[in-house]
Amino acid sequence: AQSVTQPDIHITVSEGASLELRCNYSYGATPYLFWYVQSPGQGLQLLLKYFSGDTLVQGIKGFEAEFKRSQSSFNLRKPSVHWSDAAEYFCAVGALDNDMRFGAGTRLTVKP
Amino acid sequence: EADIYQTPRYLVIGTGKKITLECSQTMGHDKMYWYQQDPGMELHLIHYSYGVNSTEKGDLSSESTVSRIRTEHFPLTLESARPSHTSQYLCASSDPASGGNYGYTFGSGTRLTVV
Numbered sequence: 380a381q382s383v384t385q386p387d388i389h390i391t392v393s394e395g396a397s398l399e400l401r402c403n404y405s406y407g408a409t410p411y412l413f414w415y416v417q418s419p420g421q422g423l424q425l426l427l428k429y430f431s432g433d434t435l436v437q438g439i440k441g442f443e444a445e446f447k448r449s450q451s452s453f454n455l456r457k458p459s460v461h462w463s464d465a466a467e468y469f470c471a472v473g474a475l476d477n478d479m480r481f482g483a484g485t486r487l488t489v490k491p
Numbered sequence: 492e493a494d495i496y497q498t499p500r501y502l503v504i505g506t507g508k509k510i511t512l513e514c515s516q517t518m519g520h521d522k523m524y525w526y527q528q529d530p531g532m533e534l535h536l537i538h539y540s541y542g543v544n545s546t547e548k549g550d551l552s553s554e555s556t557v558s559r560i561r562t563e564h565f566p567l568t569l570e571s572a573r574p575s576h577t578s579q580y581l582c583a584s585s586d587p588a589s590g591g592n593y594g595y596t597f598g599s600g601t602r603l604t605v606v
Contacts, residue, residue, distance in 0.1 A: 388531065413594055415597075420600075421599050422497075422581055422583075423581070423583075423595070423597040424597070425594040425596075428593065469534070480533070481534040482533055483531055484531070484533075
């Protein structure tokens with residue numbers, strides 16, 4: 380069965396520092412991979428997605444993610460974090476719409 | 492600007508009451524979903540719909556029901572609320588025009604507290 384693991388429950392970084400959020404997945408076929416962001420009191424917003432092709436994908440708000448099939452990973456990165464990036468981040472994997480699995484999320488705190 | 496709307500945003504209700512959480516989308520998406528979200532847990536799919544008159548249960552056992560009479564509307568109903576139903580409920584939609592999965596659009600959620 381497919382699953383998603385986000386090993387880090389909570390990460391704190393200083394403003395201006397780089398960020399990497401980890402995501403590992405288990406999926407029986409070629410996965411569709413996603414990262415979503417959730418600000419307090421809001422729903423989830425799609426940051427980026429990977430289906431095929433270039434393994435480095437660019438998203439909104441300056442985020443990027445790299446698909447590594449050999450490691451079953453899809454880590455999210457940002458070169459320089461802004462205070463407004465503080466939020467919860469969810470990795471998701473799936474192919475069919477009713478087959479989407481979400482991780483438990485990583486909460487990002489940004490220090491001034 | 493939200494294209495998918497959930498009401499109410501917050502609801503506190505007594506045990507045994509019947510409640511309906513509303514979800515509407517203006518994008519004409521065929522597929523819609525209800526997820527339950529609890530802190531530190533993955534999102535759990537409780538219901539989904541492929542289109543009008545289509546409803547399916549998700550992987551999380553739920554005492555709720557849904558209906559899909561119109562494309563844009565996908566309400567979720569709890570016939571008798573219990574404290575165990577306290578959670579955040581997220582509605583989402585998707586439109587994979589050429590098949591596959593291009594990601595979901597989520598509403599802002601309804602935070603339900605049953606006392």
